[in-house]
Amino acid sequence: EADIYQTPRYLVIGTGKKITLECSQTMGHDKMYWYQQDPGMELHLIHYSYGVNSTEKGDLSSESTVSRIRTEHFPLTLESARPSHTSQYLCASSELGRSSYNEQFFGPGTRLTVL
């Protein structure tokens, strides 16, 4: 069973608020990811990190920012939330290895609603 946690699970906030979505993993994985999942279910990579002090933007442009100060922690921040940010946010992690693919383990997600 994957040990990757996200809090809060559900968040309803008003426009203009600053929010931080938390993601932590206890597997010692170097790589971590944030995906945005549309109401229609499609997932898009918005941020990823290869390790401490490494952050990269994903394939879908996002107004959110991320930080990676500790290996196990990869928080996502929205400085000023808008209704267009309403979505489900999924965090994932994987090992840093030489194979062409290392399995990504996903957290349960945070469902964000901005009013």
Add this chain to the structure above:
Amino acid sequence: GDSVTQMEGPVTLSEEAFLTINCTYTATGYPSLFWYVQYPGEGLQLLLKATKADDKGSNKGFEATYRKETTSFHLEKGSVQVSDSAVYFCALSVGNTDKLIFGTGTRLQVFP
């Protein structure tokens, strides 16, 4: 660019029916292919994978074969159960990156 196309849902079946969820892909290079499953209220779990042409991934009674000639990776199960009700995502990754490109997901509903 790289992309994944999978059949739209929902797919509604009776218990013990045969399941096929179609998935085709477009990729430069030689992708690895995956099926992920998302149960209600949970994150995604890797269901099976195949990393080269003609490989067959299998898990929990589900199977999918990497078909390079048809650029397909269809998911099949011979006899579905109510507990298989979930959303299924086909995905690919290319090269040495772990970045996944997902299809739009297919919701499966199995009724007793």
